[in-house]
Amino acid sequence: MNKILKSAIAGAVLACSAWTTQVYAAQSALENILNKGELRACFDAGYVPFEMKTKDGRFVGFDLDIAKHMARSIGVKFVPVNTAWDGIIPALQTDKCDIIISGMTITPERNLKVNFADPYIVIGQSVLISPKLAGKVKSYQDLNDPKYTLTSKLGTTGAEAAKRYISKAKLDLYDTEVDAVLQVSNGKADAYVYDLPYNAIYAAQHPQQVTHLDTPFTYEPLGWAIRQDDPNFLNFLNNYLRQVKGDGTYQRIYDKWFKSDSWLKDVQ
Numbered sequence: 001m002n003k004i005l006k007s008a009i010a011g012a013v014l015a016c017s018a019w020t021t022q023v024y025a026a027q028s029a030l031e032n033i034l035n036k037g038e039l040r041a042c043f044d045a046g047y048v049p050f051e052m053k054t055k056d057g058r059f060v061g062f063d064l065d066i067a068k069h070m071a072r073s074i075g076v077k078f079v080p081v082n083t084a085w086d087g088i089i090p091a092l093q094t095d096k097c098d099i100i101i102s103g104m105t106i107t108p109e110r111n112l113k114v115n116f117a118d119p120y121i122v123i124g125q126s127v128l129i130s131p132k133l134a135g136k137v138k139s140y141q142d143l144n145d146p147k148y149t150l151t152s153k154l155g156t157t158g159a160e161a162a163k164r165y166i167s168k169a170k171l172d173l174y175d176t177e178v179d180a181v182l183q184v185s186n187g188k189a190d191a192y193v194y195d196l197p198y199n200a201i202y203a204a205q206h207p208q209q210v211t212h213l214d215t216p217f218t219y220e221p222l223g224w225a226i227r228q229d230d231p232n233f234l235n236f237l238n239n240y241l242r243q244v245k246g247d248g249t250y251q252r253i254y255d256k257w258f259k260s261d262s263w264l265k266d267v268q
Contacts, residue, residue: 029098029226029227029230029232029233030230030232030233030236031232032098033074033076033098034074034075034076036076037076037077038071038076038077038078038079039067039070039071039074039076039077039078039079039098039099040079040081040096040097040098040099041063041064041067041078041079041080041081041097041098041099041100041101042081042083042088042091042092042096042097042099042100042101042102043059043063043064043067043080043081043082043083043088043100043101043102044082044083044084044085044088044102045059045061045082046176046177046178047061047102047103047177047195047198048061048177048197048198048201048202048267049061049062049197049198049201049257049258049263050062050063050102050103050197050257051063051064051102051103052267053082053267054266054267055266055267056266059080059082060263060266060267061257062253062254062256062257062258063102063103064080064101065253065256065257066101066120066244066250066253067080067099067101069244069249069253070240073240081096081097083096083097084175085102085153085154085155085156086154086155086175088100088102088104089110089113089114089225092114092225092226092227093113093114093227098226099224099225099226099233099237100114100224100225100226101224103195103222104116104222104223104224104225105123105157105220105221105222105223106119106220106221106222106223107157110225113228114225114226114227114228115225115226115227115228115229115230115234116223116224116225116226117223117224117225117226117234117237117238117241118223118237118238118241119221119222119223120222120223120224120241120250121221121222122219122220122221122222123195123196123216123220123222124195124196124216124217124218124219124220125140125157125158125161125193125194125195125196125216125217125220126193126194126195126196126199126200126212126213126214126215126216126217127140127143127191127192127193127199127212127213127217128181128184128191128192128194128199128202128203128210128211128212128213129143129184129190129191129192129210129211129213130184130187130189130190130191130210130211131208131209131210131211132187133190133191133211134211137190137191137213138213139213139215139217140165140166140193140213140217141165141166143166143169143190143191144165144166144167144168144169145168145169146168146169146170148169148170148190148191149169149170149171149172149183149189149190149191150162150166150169150170150171150172150189150190150191150192150193151171151172151173151174151180151181151183151184151189151191151192151193152171152173152174152180152192152193152194153173153174153175153176153177153180153194154173154174154175156194156195157195157218158193158194158195159171159173159193161193161217161218162193165217165218166193169190169191172189177194177198180192180194181194181202181210184209184210185206185209185210192210195220196214196216197258199212199214200212200214201261201264204261205264224237
């Protein structure tokens, strides 16, 4: 009986210890960042102009500049963690990074897996069409026909918007933005459904290959994602966002990437 009692007590202590460790870990991401001296941010390079790779191998973009400033503001090193989109939430959940700063749309489905800070920018889906359809297709609704083939990136809200609003058309999904949009540029597909900022920049770069229907047909707030049950980190992020929007930092970074194209020559 004594051995059984000791085993039960030991088991209870271990369970309590494990629970305490989990709670501590869940509530102390910001403290862990400060203790380690680094902020690890997950992103998926290729989403213009939010996160990209330069010709000399550096990661740059709107999200990257915000993340770097965030790290500097708390006195830690910024560590970029380039991650494939379909694995980016699992990477956060398994502590491969501390935060996702990667143009992620806040959706109910994703919110079941991660917590989001307040939206830092609002975008919507738009459509790039083949020039041969210019004048014939005037909105996304005109594409809702089985004779048209659409493309988008796998696992994105662009793909979900195409399925929901243009459901009669054929939809081909690709692993990257570039692979998907090239199908339209090369005449192998009729239209590309994706985020307006990306489409606007691509259309400006390739005016002979695509035509941009630039009225967004969805409302999509983008937010930074963190692990669940972390009120301290969430509070910090929301206050940080208010600060940089109030002191001009956010606008300065926004203008650099959205109101100028001087960076285009440096990216792949």
